[in-house]
Amino acid sequence: xxxxxxxxxxxxxxxxxxxxxxxxxxxxxxxxxxxxxxxxxxxxxxxxxxxxxxxxxxxxxxxxxxxxxxxxxxxxxxxxxxxxxxxxxxxxxxxxxxxxxxxxxxxxxxxxxxxxxxxxxxxxxxxxxxxxxxxxxxxxxxxxxxxxxxxxxxxxxxxxxxxxxxxxxxxxxxxxxxxxxxxxxxxxxxxxxxxxxxxxxxxxxxxxxxxxxxxxxxxxxxxxxxxxxxxxxxxxxxxxxxxxxxxxxxxxxxxxxxxxxxxxxxxxxxxxxxxxxxxxxxxxxxxxxxxxxxxxxxxxxxxxxxxxxxxxxxxxxxxxxxxxxxxxxxxxxxxxxxxxxxxxxxxxxxxxxxxxxxxxxxxxxxxxxxxxx
Amino acid sequence: xxxxxxxxxxxxxxxxxxxxxxxxxxxxxxxxxxxxxxxxxxxxxxxxxxxxxxxxxxxxxxxxxxxxxxxxxxxxxxxxxxxxxxxxxxxxxxxxxxxxxxxxxxxxxxxxxxxxxxxxxxxxxxxxxxxxxxxxxxxxxxxxxxxxxxxxxxxxxxxxxxxxxxxxxxxxxxxxxxxxxxx
Ligand code: SF4
Ligand code: SF4
Numbered sequence: 157x158x159x160x161x162x163x164x165x166x167x168x169x170x171x172x173x174x175x176x177x178x179x180x181x182x183x184x185x186x187x188x189x190x191x192x193x194x195x196x197x198x199x200x201x202x203x204x205x206x207x208x209x210x211x212x213x214x215x216x217x218x219x220x221x222x223x224x225x226x227x228x229x230x231x232x233x234x235x236x237x238x239x240x241x242x243x244x245x246x247x248x249x250x251x252x253x254x255x256x257x258x259x260x261x262x263x264x265x266x267x268x269x270x271x272x273x274x275x276x277x278x279x280x281x282x283x284x285x286x287x288x289x290x291x292x293x294x295x296x297x298x299x300x301x302x303x304x305x306x307x308x309x310x311x312x313x314x315x316x317x318x319x320x321x322x323x324x325x326x327x328x329x330x331x332x333x334x335x336x337x338x339x340x341x342x343x344x345x346x347x348x349x350x351x352x353x354x355x356x357x358x359x360x361x362x363x364x365x366x367x368x369x370x371x372x373x374x375x376x377x378x379x380x381x382x383x384x385x386x387x388x389x390x391x392x393x394x395x396x397x398x399x400x401x402x403x404x405x406x407x408x409x410x411x412x413x414x415x416x417x418x419x420x421x422x423x424x425x426x427x428x429x430x431x432x433x434x435x436x437x438x439x440x441x442x443x444x445x446x447x448x449x450x451x452x453x454x455x456x457x458x459x460x461x462x463x464x465x466x467x468x469x470x471x472x473x474x475x476x477x478x479x480x481x482x483x484x485x486x487x488x489x490x491x492x493x494x495x496x497x498x499x500x501x502x503x504x505x506x507x508x509x510x511x512x513x514x515x516x517x518x519x520x521x522x523x524x525x526x527x528x529x
Numbered sequence: 530x531x532x533x534x535x536x537x538x539x540x541x542x543x544x545x546x547x548x549x550x551x552x553x554x555x556x557x558x559x560x561x562x563x564x565x566x567x568x569x570x571x572x573x574x575x576x577x578x579x580x581x582x583x584x585x586x587x588x589x590x591x592x593x594x595x596x597x598x599x600x601x602x603x604x605x606x607x608x609x610x611x612x613x614x615x616x617x618x619x620x621x622x623x624x625x626x627x628x629x630x631x632x633x634x635x636x637x638x639x640x641x642x643x644x645x646x647x648x649x650x651x652x653x654x655x656x657x658x659x660x661x662x663x664x665x666x667x668x669x670x671x672x673x674x675x676x677x678x679x680x681x682x683x684x685x686x687x688x689x690x691x692x693x694x695x696x697x698x699x700x701x702x703x704x705x706x707x708x709x710x711x712x
Contacts, residue, residue, distance in 0.1 A: 211589050214627070215587075215589035215627065218589050218623060218625040218627065219589075221625075283542065287545065290551050293551070297563075300562065300563045300565065300566060301563045301565060302565075303565070303567075303670075304563070304565040304566050304567035304626065304639070304668060304670040305566075305567050305624065308623065308624075308625070310625050310626070310627075318630070318671065319670075319671060319673065320673075322563075322565065322676060342541050342544075345537050345538070345540070345541055346537070346538045346541040346542070347538065348534075349533065349534035349537060349538075350534040350535055350537075350538050351532065351534045351535060352535065353534075354534070442676075443673060443677075453587065453630070453631065
């Protein structure tokens, strides 16, 4: 006699801790093996794009903080760049350097969160996450010195940054740059050779180079598949063309590569910050060199449109702004990396088991604030 | 050999075990915050405020309610509107600080607290009477003049309204001169 079996459909989320926010996956299982996946988003939809239409250009900066809330600086940056393109504003030089320093520190912080939560998803509860958060805490402390907030920064303004860094920021940054490389080595030592981690991630959730490009992924997901595409090099914005850094790429495009690419990117970010500090116009003096071009708060850009993109920690983040000449944007379209990186989710998940689902999703590093906007 | 990676990982854990702890037990101790910290309980100097409502206009959420009466009284800052109501709904505030950026007279400042939790949302609205009598420990966010004067809200000292501004009050004669020139 043969047993009659049938596939079961299970809802994972929207309140499941491993879905990194309110994300729902309808998964059809054959035993433990995934047969079909249907992602359902929209639980965190706040209508940011619509809200932007009824706020003035400067007020929208506060909305961008709430997209990817573990990387607000780069969100600010993408929006402000689009706005500067739209208004033809030349930002202050020192402001640009401060932006780069802030954005690279934010990239480290975001990758630390991604690494910590990936390990949490793998079953290493708490401890490695806390190691990652210890360093992130120092970055957040530095952000607090810069802009008075830890998560929702609103630090960048059109034409530069809102205020110069205080005196005590520079020693803190120097100590951080000195302390961080050994800590990164430590994460690598803790994890990269760990047999359990390797067994759970190597060869799991493969994303081929063709598929990664065809589904327009970006950021570490794309680079782990072996495509050296980084907007900081491919389309240098701000002052990134003045720095010397490498683009770490993976080979296989599996979860392990995505994890290693992030660790290596942290090292490159440290290099960029160090160079930015060395090249900073005005050095570490406070308030001598302007950090912000003179721009009115209620700015009226000329009629037209502009698109600007940055390499956010999770991938290409772009803002498309249309102006009708009034004080509020006519349209503000956000191209968010987390959302588009979910495109190949089906290809990555089908055929793997339930326990791998959590790891693969964690290795893409999505942020629901950005997916739903 | 299988297990080496795990042992290496354990070595890291052991190293961290010997390091001093970096967490604190919150209600008993709390971490120091930077003077620029954008915190709760706005600091508002009635003496400086002219009732221009720039702050209300700059706020992305429109949560500052200002009612003024034009039968203004003369103040050291010159003529101004009498402020009848100045309510800030902290329950909807996101502490972005744009209102502070918008205030041309340095009358409104971010606070430096973070412990204003209440049981009811209505209690989160700060009415003008409360704003008047609240301790004046402004955050130095967007107020570089306080930073250069060495003011630090954590020292517990209150900042009088005369010292909060970025420049001295213009005297009436000077203003008159300017008005004549600009006309
Ligand atoms: S901090 Fe921001 S949200 Fe709060 S009252 Fe000021 S402008 Fe409005
Ligand atoms: S606080 Fe400042 S911006 Fe607001 S009404 Fe008073 S003077 Fe005007």
